[in-house]
Amino acid sequence: MASDDSGAARAGLAERPSLMSLVRLRGDTAMPLYQQVEEQIYDLITSGLLPPGSVLPAERQLAESLGVSRVTVQRAYAALRQRKLLDSQGRRGFLVRTRPDQVQPGMDRLKGFTEEMRELGKIPSTRILDRIVVQDRSISSIFGLPANAPFLRLTRIRYGDEIPMSREVAWYNLGAAPALEHGDLTGSVYAFLAEHAGTRLVRCDQTVEATMPTAEECAIFDFEGPAPCLLIKRCSFTADAMMIEYVEGLFRGDMYRYRLTLRA
Known part of the structure:
Protein backbone atom coordinates (compact mmCIF):
# COMPACT_ATOMS: atom_id res chain seq x y z
CA MET A 1 0.00 0.00 0.00
CA ALA A 2 2.83 2.40 0.85
CA SER A 3 4.39 1.93 -2.57
CA ASP A 4 1.04 2.60 -4.25
CA ASP A 5 0.68 5.86 -2.30
CA SER A 6 4.17 7.02 -3.17
CA GLY A 7 3.59 6.08 -6.80
CA ALA A 8 0.39 8.13 -6.85
CA ALA A 9 2.23 11.06 -5.32
CA ARG A 10 4.93 10.84 -7.97
CA ALA A 11 2.30 10.65 -10.66
CA GLY A 12 0.61 13.77 -9.25
CA LEU A 13 3.91 15.63 -9.31
CA ALA A 14 4.52 14.52 -12.87
CA GLU A 15 1.16 15.85 -13.93
CA ARG A 16 1.82 19.29 -12.40
CA PRO A 17 3.08 21.78 -15.01
CA SER A 18 6.69 22.88 -14.62
CA LEU A 19 7.50 26.42 -13.59
CA MET A 20 9.22 27.02 -16.94
CA SER A 21 5.97 26.31 -18.77
CA LEU A 22 3.93 28.62 -16.53
CA VAL A 23 6.05 31.79 -16.63
CA ARG A 24 5.49 33.91 -19.72
CA LEU A 25 7.64 37.03 -20.19
CA ARG A 26 6.34 39.95 -22.23
CA GLY A 27 8.24 42.42 -24.34
CA ASP A 28 5.37 44.90 -24.73
CA THR A 29 5.40 46.20 -21.16
CA ALA A 30 7.59 48.60 -19.18
CA MET A 31 7.72 46.19 -16.25
CA PRO A 32 11.33 44.92 -15.80
CA LEU A 33 11.95 41.24 -16.53
CA TYR A 34 12.91 40.40 -12.95
CA GLN A 35 9.65 41.91 -11.71
CA GLN A 36 7.64 39.96 -14.29
CA VAL A 37 9.26 36.74 -13.02
CA GLU A 38 8.66 37.74 -9.39
CA GLU A 39 5.01 38.68 -9.84
CA GLN A 40 4.15 35.61 -11.92
CA ILE A 41 5.72 33.25 -9.38
CA TYR A 42 3.96 35.17 -6.60
CA ASP A 43 0.60 34.64 -8.37
CA LEU A 44 1.36 30.94 -8.85
CA ILE A 45 2.14 30.52 -5.15
CA THR A 46 -0.85 32.47 -3.84
CA SER A 47 -3.23 30.73 -6.26
CA GLY A 48 -2.06 27.29 -5.08
CA LEU A 49 -0.52 26.18 -8.38
CA LEU A 50 2.81 26.13 -6.53
CA PRO A 51 1.79 24.84 -3.08
CA PRO A 52 4.06 24.82 0.00
CA GLY A 53 6.87 22.29 -0.43
CA SER A 54 7.17 22.84 -4.19
CA VAL A 55 10.79 23.00 -5.35
CA LEU A 56 11.63 25.75 -7.83
CA PRO A 57 14.54 25.38 -10.26
CA ALA A 58 17.98 26.74 -9.48
CA GLU A 59 18.68 30.27 -10.73
CA ARG A 60 20.86 29.24 -13.68
CA GLN A 61 18.40 26.55 -14.80
CA LEU A 62 15.40 28.90 -14.77
CA ALA A 63 17.39 31.69 -16.44
CA GLU A 64 18.43 29.42 -19.32
CA SER A 65 14.87 28.15 -19.74
CA LEU A 66 13.41 31.67 -19.87
CA GLY A 67 16.21 33.09 -22.01
CA VAL A 68 17.17 35.78 -19.48
CA SER A 69 20.28 36.53 -17.46
CA ARG A 70 20.94 34.78 -14.18
CA VAL A 71 20.89 38.20 -12.44
CA THR A 72 17.25 38.60 -13.52
CA VAL A 73 16.25 35.38 -11.77
CA GLN A 74 18.44 36.17 -8.77
CA ARG A 75 16.60 39.47 -8.25
CA ALA A 76 13.19 37.80 -8.62
CA TYR A 77 14.04 35.02 -6.15
CA ALA A 78 15.57 37.52 -3.69
CA ALA A 79 12.38 39.59 -3.74
CA LEU A 80 10.25 36.47 -3.14
CA ARG A 81 12.48 35.48 -0.21
CA GLN A 82 11.97 38.96 1.26
CA ARG A 83 8.24 38.37 0.96
CA LYS A 84 8.69 35.16 3.01
CA LEU A 85 7.57 32.95 0.14
CA LEU A 86 10.78 31.01 -0.64
CA ASP A 87 13.61 29.29 1.20
CA SER A 88 16.95 28.63 -0.47
CA GLN A 89 17.91 24.97 -0.86
CA GLY A 90 21.38 25.69 -2.24
CA ARG A 91 22.16 23.95 -5.51
CA ARG A 92 18.86 22.08 -5.39
CA GLY A 93 16.89 25.28 -5.99
CA PHE A 94 14.29 27.05 -3.86
CA LEU A 95 11.45 25.72 -1.70
CA VAL A 96 8.01 27.32 -1.46
CA ARG A 97 7.44 28.09 2.23
CA THR A 98 4.46 27.25 4.37
CA ARG A 99 3.10 30.52 5.72
CA PRO A 100 0.11 31.71 7.76
CA ASP A 101 -3.14 32.06 5.86
CA GLN A 102 -3.96 35.53 4.56
CA VAL A 103 -6.76 37.32 6.32
CA GLN A 104 -9.54 38.69 4.15
CA PRO A 105 -11.57 41.18 6.19
CA GLY A 106 -14.50 42.97 4.65
CA MET A 107 -14.92 46.73 4.40
CA ASP A 108 -18.67 46.69 4.72
CA ARG A 109 -18.90 48.55 8.06
CA LEU A 110 -16.90 50.50 10.64
CA LYS A 111 -15.04 48.22 13.05
CA GLY A 112 -11.75 48.23 14.91
Missing part, protein backbone atom coordinates in the same frame (compact mmCIF):
# COMPACT_ATOMS: atom_id res chain seq x y z
CA PHE A 113 -8.83 45.83 14.66
CA THR A 114 -9.88 43.85 17.76
CA GLU A 115 -13.36 43.14 16.41
CA GLU A 116 -11.95 42.37 12.97
CA MET A 117 -9.54 39.74 14.31
CA ARG A 118 -12.25 38.09 16.41
CA GLU A 119 -14.55 37.88 13.40
CA LEU A 120 -11.73 36.10 11.54
CA GLY A 121 -11.23 33.61 14.37
CA LYS A 122 -7.91 35.07 15.55
CA ILE A 123 -6.82 36.20 19.01
CA PRO A 124 -6.06 39.95 18.98
CA SER A 125 -3.37 41.54 21.12
CA THR A 126 -1.53 44.86 21.25
CA ARG A 127 1.85 46.28 22.18
CA ILE A 128 1.95 50.01 22.85
CA LEU A 129 5.14 51.63 21.55
CA ASP A 130 4.37 55.25 22.36
CA ARG A 131 1.63 57.15 24.16
CA ILE A 132 1.84 60.91 24.60
CA VAL A 133 -0.33 64.04 24.65
CA VAL A 134 0.70 66.38 21.85
CA GLN A 135 -0.21 69.57 20.04
CA ASP A 136 0.31 69.26 16.29
CA ARG A 137 -0.71 71.95 13.81
CA SER A 138 -1.05 69.53 10.86
CA ILE A 139 -3.16 67.08 12.86
CA SER A 140 -5.30 69.94 14.17
CA SER A 141 -6.04 70.94 10.57
CA ILE A 142 -7.24 67.41 9.79
CA PHE A 143 -9.66 67.59 12.72
CA GLY A 144 -10.62 71.20 11.93
CA LEU A 145 -9.53 72.30 15.42
CA PRO A 146 -7.32 75.15 16.72
CA ALA A 147 -3.55 74.64 16.50
CA ASN A 148 -3.24 74.30 20.29
CA ALA A 149 -5.87 71.53 20.59
CA PRO A 150 -4.63 68.54 22.66
CA PHE A 151 -4.43 65.09 21.11
CA LEU A 152 -3.47 61.68 22.42
CA ARG A 153 -0.94 60.16 20.00
CA LEU A 154 -0.93 56.39 20.31
CA THR A 155 1.53 54.14 18.46
CA ARG A 156 0.76 50.43 18.62
CA ILE A 157 1.65 47.12 17.05
CA ARG A 158 -1.44 44.97 16.51
CA TYR A 159 -1.20 41.18 16.53
CA GLY A 160 -3.44 38.36 15.35
CA ASP A 161 -2.56 34.97 16.91
CA GLU A 162 0.75 36.57 18.03
CA ILE A 163 1.70 37.49 14.44
CA PRO A 164 2.41 41.22 13.95
CA MET A 165 -0.27 42.35 11.50
CA SER A 166 -0.02 46.13 11.57
CA ARG A 167 1.73 49.15 13.03
CA GLU A 168 -0.58 52.07 13.58
CA VAL A 169 -0.19 55.67 14.70
CA ALA A 170 -3.45 57.22 15.88
CA TRP A 171 -4.44 60.65 17.14
CA TYR A 172 -7.49 61.10 19.38
CA ASN A 173 -9.38 64.31 20.13
CA LEU A 174 -8.94 64.71 23.91
CA GLY A 175 -11.27 67.71 23.95
CA ALA A 176 -14.11 65.37 22.95
CA ALA A 177 -12.89 62.23 24.79
CA PRO A 178 -10.63 63.20 27.74
CA ALA A 179 -10.98 59.74 29.34
CA LEU A 180 -8.58 58.37 26.73
CA GLU A 181 -5.59 60.15 28.25
CA HIS A 182 -5.26 57.72 31.18
CA GLY A 183 -7.48 54.83 30.08
CA ASP A 184 -6.47 51.23 29.38
CA LEU A 185 -5.94 51.16 25.61
CA THR A 186 -4.27 47.76 25.25
CA GLY A 187 -7.53 46.43 23.82
CA SER A 188 -10.15 48.05 21.63
CA VAL A 189 -10.16 51.85 21.75
CA TYR A 190 -13.62 51.79 20.20
CA ALA A 191 -14.94 49.62 23.06
CA PHE A 192 -13.24 51.88 25.62
CA LEU A 193 -14.85 54.96 24.08
CA ALA A 194 -18.30 53.36 24.22
CA GLU A 195 -17.95 52.02 27.77
CA HIS A 196 -16.01 54.77 29.55
CA ALA A 197 -16.53 57.94 27.52
CA GLY A 198 -20.09 57.45 26.33
CA THR A 199 -18.83 57.99 22.77
CA ARG A 200 -19.70 55.70 19.90
CA LEU A 201 -18.07 55.97 16.49
CA VAL A 202 -20.57 55.42 13.70
CA ARG A 203 -18.86 56.58 10.49
CA CYS A 204 -15.41 56.84 8.95
CA ASP A 205 -13.71 58.14 5.83
CA GLN A 206 -10.98 55.74 4.78
CA THR A 207 -8.32 55.51 2.07
CA VAL A 208 -6.09 52.56 1.14
CA GLU A 209 -2.82 52.92 -0.75
CA ALA A 210 0.24 50.80 -1.48
CA THR A 211 3.53 51.72 0.18
CA MET A 212 6.87 50.28 1.30
CA PRO A 213 7.79 49.91 4.98
CA THR A 214 10.65 51.69 6.71
CA ALA A 215 13.59 49.78 8.21
CA GLU A 216 11.88 49.98 11.62
CA GLU A 217 8.65 48.57 10.20
CA CYS A 218 10.53 45.77 8.40
CA ALA A 219 11.99 44.77 11.77
CA ILE A 220 8.53 44.77 13.36
CA PHE A 221 7.14 42.50 10.62
CA ASP A 222 10.32 40.36 10.52
CA PHE A 223 10.89 41.22 6.85
CA GLU A 224 14.37 40.60 5.46
CA GLY A 225 13.92 43.71 3.31
CA PRO A 226 11.17 46.11 2.20
CA ALA A 227 8.04 44.33 0.95
CA PRO A 228 4.75 45.86 -0.26
CA CYS A 229 2.33 46.94 2.47
CA LEU A 230 -1.05 48.65 2.68
CA LEU A 231 -1.31 52.09 4.27
CA ILE A 232 -4.83 52.72 5.55
CA LYS A 233 -5.79 56.22 6.69
CA ARG A 234 -9.02 56.68 8.59
CA CYS A 235 -11.00 59.58 10.03
CA SER A 236 -13.75 58.41 12.44
CA PHE A 237 -16.80 60.36 13.59
CA THR A 238 -19.63 60.22 16.12
CA ALA A 239 -23.29 60.41 15.18
CA ASP A 240 -23.23 64.22 15.55
CA ALA A 241 -20.28 64.48 13.10
CA MET A 242 -17.65 65.06 15.80
CA MET A 243 -14.29 63.73 14.59
CA ILE A 244 -12.65 61.65 17.33
CA GLU A 245 -9.91 59.68 15.60
CA TYR A 246 -7.36 60.00 12.83
CA VAL A 247 -5.23 56.89 12.30
CA GLU A 248 -2.55 55.80 9.85
CA GLY A 249 -2.17 52.01 9.91
CA LEU A 250 0.47 50.07 7.99
CA PHE A 251 -0.75 46.54 7.24
CA ARG A 252 1.58 43.85 5.92
CA GLY A 253 0.83 43.03 2.29
CA ASP A 254 1.69 39.34 2.61
CA MET A 255 -1.07 38.82 5.18
CA TYR A 256 -3.85 41.21 4.21
CA ARG A 257 -6.22 41.00 1.28
CA TYR A 258 -9.29 43.20 1.65
CA ARG A 259 -12.63 41.97 0.40
CA LEU A 260 -15.29 44.32 -0.96
CA THR A 261 -18.86 43.63 -1.94
CA LEU A 262 -20.20 46.05 -4.55
CA ARG A 263 -23.86 46.23 -5.55
CA ALA A 264 -25.49 48.01 -8.42
Whole structure:
Protein backbone atom coordinates (compact mmCIF):
# COMPACT_ATOMS: atom_id res chain seq x y z
CA MET A 1 0.00 0.00 0.00
CA ALA A 2 2.83 2.40 0.85
CA SER A 3 4.39 1.93 -2.57
CA ASP A 4 1.04 2.60 -4.25
CA ASP A 5 0.68 5.86 -2.30
CA SER A 6 4.17 7.02 -3.17
CA GLY A 7 3.59 6.08 -6.80
CA ALA A 8 0.39 8.13 -6.85
CA ALA A 9 2.23 11.06 -5.32
CA ARG A 10 4.93 10.84 -7.97
CA ALA A 11 2.30 10.65 -10.66
CA GLY A 12 0.61 13.77 -9.25
CA LEU A 13 3.91 15.63 -9.31
CA ALA A 14 4.52 14.52 -12.87
CA GLU A 15 1.16 15.85 -13.93
CA ARG A 16 1.82 19.29 -12.40
CA PRO A 17 3.08 21.78 -15.01
CA SER A 18 6.69 22.88 -14.62
CA LEU A 19 7.50 26.42 -13.59
CA MET A 20 9.22 27.02 -16.94
CA SER A 21 5.97 26.31 -18.77
CA LEU A 22 3.93 28.62 -16.53
CA VAL A 23 6.05 31.79 -16.63
CA ARG A 24 5.49 33.91 -19.72
CA LEU A 25 7.64 37.03 -20.19
CA ARG A 26 6.34 39.95 -22.23
CA GLY A 27 8.24 42.42 -24.34
CA ASP A 28 5.37 44.90 -24.73
CA THR A 29 5.40 46.20 -21.16
CA ALA A 30 7.59 48.60 -19.18
CA MET A 31 7.72 46.19 -16.25
CA PRO A 32 11.33 44.92 -15.80
CA LEU A 33 11.95 41.24 -16.53
CA TYR A 34 12.91 40.40 -12.95
CA GLN A 35 9.65 41.91 -11.71
CA GLN A 36 7.64 39.96 -14.29
CA VAL A 37 9.26 36.74 -13.02
CA GLU A 38 8.66 37.74 -9.39
CA GLU A 39 5.01 38.68 -9.84
CA GLN A 40 4.15 35.61 -11.92
CA ILE A 41 5.72 33.25 -9.38
CA TYR A 42 3.96 35.17 -6.60
CA ASP A 43 0.60 34.64 -8.37
CA LEU A 44 1.36 30.94 -8.85
CA ILE A 45 2.14 30.52 -5.15
CA THR A 46 -0.85 32.47 -3.84
CA SER A 47 -3.23 30.73 -6.26
CA GLY A 48 -2.06 27.29 -5.08
CA LEU A 49 -0.52 26.18 -8.38
CA LEU A 50 2.81 26.13 -6.53
CA PRO A 51 1.79 24.84 -3.08
CA PRO A 52 4.06 24.82 0.00
CA GLY A 53 6.87 22.29 -0.43
CA SER A 54 7.17 22.84 -4.19
CA VAL A 55 10.79 23.00 -5.35
CA LEU A 56 11.63 25.75 -7.83
CA PRO A 57 14.54 25.38 -10.26
CA ALA A 58 17.98 26.74 -9.48
CA GLU A 59 18.68 30.27 -10.73
CA ARG A 60 20.86 29.24 -13.68
CA GLN A 61 18.40 26.55 -14.80
CA LEU A 62 15.40 28.90 -14.77
CA ALA A 63 17.39 31.69 -16.44
CA GLU A 64 18.43 29.42 -19.32
CA SER A 65 14.87 28.15 -19.74
CA LEU A 66 13.41 31.67 -19.87
CA GLY A 67 16.21 33.09 -22.01
CA VAL A 68 17.17 35.78 -19.48
CA SER A 69 20.28 36.53 -17.46
CA ARG A 70 20.94 34.78 -14.18
CA VAL A 71 20.89 38.20 -12.44
CA THR A 72 17.25 38.60 -13.52
CA VAL A 73 16.25 35.38 -11.77
CA GLN A 74 18.44 36.17 -8.77
CA ARG A 75 16.60 39.47 -8.25
CA ALA A 76 13.19 37.80 -8.62
CA TYR A 77 14.04 35.02 -6.15
CA ALA A 78 15.57 37.52 -3.69
CA ALA A 79 12.38 39.59 -3.74
CA LEU A 80 10.25 36.47 -3.14
CA ARG A 81 12.48 35.48 -0.21
CA GLN A 82 11.97 38.96 1.26
CA ARG A 83 8.24 38.37 0.96
CA LYS A 84 8.69 35.16 3.01
CA LEU A 85 7.57 32.95 0.14
CA LEU A 86 10.78 31.01 -0.64
CA ASP A 87 13.61 29.29 1.20
CA SER A 88 16.95 28.63 -0.47
CA GLN A 89 17.91 24.97 -0.86
CA GLY A 90 21.38 25.69 -2.24
CA ARG A 91 22.16 23.95 -5.51
CA ARG A 92 18.86 22.08 -5.39
CA GLY A 93 16.89 25.28 -5.99
CA PHE A 94 14.29 27.05 -3.86
CA LEU A 95 11.45 25.72 -1.70
CA VAL A 96 8.01 27.32 -1.46
CA ARG A 97 7.44 28.09 2.23
CA THR A 98 4.46 27.25 4.37
CA ARG A 99 3.10 30.52 5.72
CA PRO A 100 0.11 31.71 7.76
CA ASP A 101 -3.14 32.06 5.86
CA GLN A 102 -3.96 35.53 4.56
CA VAL A 103 -6.76 37.32 6.32
CA GLN A 104 -9.54 38.69 4.15
CA PRO A 105 -11.57 41.18 6.19
CA GLY A 106 -14.50 42.97 4.65
CA MET A 107 -14.92 46.73 4.40
CA ASP A 108 -18.67 46.69 4.72
CA ARG A 109 -18.90 48.55 8.06
CA LEU A 110 -16.90 50.50 10.64
CA LYS A 111 -15.04 48.22 13.05
CA GLY A 112 -11.75 48.23 14.91
CA PHE A 113 -8.83 45.83 14.66
CA THR A 114 -9.88 43.85 17.76
CA GLU A 115 -13.36 43.14 16.41
CA GLU A 116 -11.95 42.37 12.97
CA MET A 117 -9.54 39.74 14.31
CA ARG A 118 -12.25 38.09 16.41
CA GLU A 119 -14.55 37.88 13.40
CA LEU A 120 -11.73 36.10 11.54
CA GLY A 121 -11.23 33.61 14.37
CA LYS A 122 -7.91 35.07 15.55
CA ILE A 123 -6.82 36.20 19.01
CA PRO A 124 -6.06 39.95 18.98
CA SER A 125 -3.37 41.54 21.12
CA THR A 126 -1.53 44.86 21.25
CA ARG A 127 1.85 46.28 22.18
CA ILE A 128 1.95 50.01 22.85
CA LEU A 129 5.14 51.63 21.55
CA ASP A 130 4.37 55.25 22.36
CA ARG A 131 1.63 57.15 24.16
CA ILE A 132 1.84 60.91 24.60
CA VAL A 133 -0.33 64.04 24.65
CA VAL A 134 0.70 66.38 21.85
CA GLN A 135 -0.21 69.57 20.04
CA ASP A 136 0.31 69.26 16.29
CA ARG A 137 -0.71 71.95 13.81
CA SER A 138 -1.05 69.53 10.86
CA ILE A 139 -3.16 67.08 12.86
CA SER A 140 -5.30 69.94 14.17
CA SER A 141 -6.04 70.94 10.57
CA ILE A 142 -7.24 67.41 9.79
CA PHE A 143 -9.66 67.59 12.72
CA GLY A 144 -10.62 71.20 11.93
CA LEU A 145 -9.53 72.30 15.42
CA PRO A 146 -7.32 75.15 16.72
CA ALA A 147 -3.55 74.64 16.50
CA ASN A 148 -3.24 74.30 20.29
CA ALA A 149 -5.87 71.53 20.59
CA PRO A 150 -4.63 68.54 22.66
CA PHE A 151 -4.43 65.09 21.11
CA LEU A 152 -3.47 61.68 22.42
CA ARG A 153 -0.94 60.16 20.00
CA LEU A 154 -0.93 56.39 20.31
CA THR A 155 1.53 54.14 18.46
CA ARG A 156 0.76 50.43 18.62
CA ILE A 157 1.65 47.12 17.05
CA ARG A 158 -1.44 44.97 16.51
CA TYR A 159 -1.20 41.18 16.53
CA GLY A 160 -3.44 38.36 15.35
CA ASP A 161 -2.56 34.97 16.91
CA GLU A 162 0.75 36.57 18.03
CA ILE A 163 1.70 37.49 14.44
CA PRO A 164 2.41 41.22 13.95
CA MET A 165 -0.27 42.35 11.50
CA SER A 166 -0.02 46.13 11.57
CA ARG A 167 1.73 49.15 13.03
CA GLU A 168 -0.58 52.07 13.58
CA VAL A 169 -0.19 55.67 14.70
CA ALA A 170 -3.45 57.22 15.88
CA TRP A 171 -4.44 60.65 17.14
CA TYR A 172 -7.49 61.10 19.38
CA ASN A 173 -9.38 64.31 20.13
CA LEU A 174 -8.94 64.71 23.91
CA GLY A 175 -11.27 67.71 23.95
CA ALA A 176 -14.11 65.37 22.95
CA ALA A 177 -12.89 62.23 24.79
CA PRO A 178 -10.63 63.20 27.74
CA ALA A 179 -10.98 59.74 29.34
CA LEU A 180 -8.58 58.37 26.73
CA GLU A 181 -5.59 60.15 28.25
CA HIS A 182 -5.26 57.72 31.18
CA GLY A 183 -7.48 54.83 30.08
CA ASP A 184 -6.47 51.23 29.38
CA LEU A 185 -5.94 51.16 25.61
CA THR A 186 -4.27 47.76 25.25
CA GLY A 187 -7.53 46.43 23.82
CA SER A 188 -10.15 48.05 21.63
CA VAL A 189 -10.16 51.85 21.75
CA TYR A 190 -13.62 51.79 20.20
CA ALA A 191 -14.94 49.62 23.06
CA PHE A 192 -13.24 51.88 25.62
CA LEU A 193 -14.85 54.96 24.08
CA ALA A 194 -18.30 53.36 24.22
CA GLU A 195 -17.95 52.02 27.77
CA HIS A 196 -16.01 54.77 29.55
CA ALA A 197 -16.53 57.94 27.52
CA GLY A 198 -20.09 57.45 26.33
CA THR A 199 -18.83 57.99 22.77
CA ARG A 200 -19.70 55.70 19.90
CA LEU A 201 -18.07 55.97 16.49
CA VAL A 202 -20.57 55.42 13.70
CA ARG A 203 -18.86 56.58 10.49
CA CYS A 204 -15.41 56.84 8.95
CA ASP A 205 -13.71 58.14 5.83
CA GLN A 206 -10.98 55.74 4.78
CA THR A 207 -8.32 55.51 2.07
CA VAL A 208 -6.09 52.56 1.14
CA GLU A 209 -2.82 52.92 -0.75
CA ALA A 210 0.24 50.80 -1.48
CA THR A 211 3.53 51.72 0.18
CA MET A 212 6.87 50.28 1.30
CA PRO A 213 7.79 49.91 4.98
CA THR A 214 10.65 51.69 6.71
CA ALA A 215 13.59 49.78 8.21
CA GLU A 216 11.88 49.98 11.62
CA GLU A 217 8.65 48.57 10.20
CA CYS A 218 10.53 45.77 8.40
CA ALA A 219 11.99 44.77 11.77
CA ILE A 220 8.53 44.77 13.36
CA PHE A 221 7.14 42.50 10.62
CA ASP A 222 10.32 40.36 10.52
CA PHE A 223 10.89 41.22 6.85
CA GLU A 224 14.37 40.60 5.46
CA GLY A 225 13.92 43.71 3.31
CA PRO A 226 11.17 46.11 2.20
CA ALA A 227 8.04 44.33 0.95
CA PRO A 228 4.75 45.86 -0.26
CA CYS A 229 2.33 46.94 2.47
CA LEU A 230 -1.05 48.65 2.68
CA LEU A 231 -1.31 52.09 4.27
CA ILE A 232 -4.83 52.72 5.55
CA LYS A 233 -5.79 56.22 6.69
CA ARG A 234 -9.02 56.68 8.59
CA CYS A 235 -11.00 59.58 10.03
CA SER A 236 -13.75 58.41 12.44
CA PHE A 237 -16.80 60.36 13.59
CA THR A 238 -19.63 60.22 16.12
CA ALA A 239 -23.29 60.41 15.18
CA ASP A 240 -23.23 64.22 15.55
CA ALA A 241 -20.28 64.48 13.10
CA MET A 242 -17.65 65.06 15.80
CA MET A 243 -14.29 63.73 14.59
CA ILE A 244 -12.65 61.65 17.33
CA GLU A 245 -9.91 59.68 15.60
CA TYR A 246 -7.36 60.00 12.83
CA VAL A 247 -5.23 56.89 12.30
CA GLU A 248 -2.55 55.80 9.85
CA GLY A 249 -2.17 52.01 9.91
CA LEU A 250 0.47 50.07 7.99
CA PHE A 251 -0.75 46.54 7.24
CA ARG A 252 1.58 43.85 5.92
CA GLY A 253 0.83 43.03 2.29
CA ASP A 254 1.69 39.34 2.61
CA MET A 255 -1.07 38.82 5.18
CA TYR A 256 -3.85 41.21 4.21
CA ARG A 257 -6.22 41.00 1.28
CA TYR A 258 -9.29 43.20 1.65
CA ARG A 259 -12.63 41.97 0.40
CA LEU A 260 -15.29 44.32 -0.96
CA THR A 261 -18.86 43.63 -1.94
CA LEU A 262 -20.20 46.05 -4.55
CA ARG A 263 -23.86 46.23 -5.55
CA ALA A 264 -25.49 48.01 -8.42
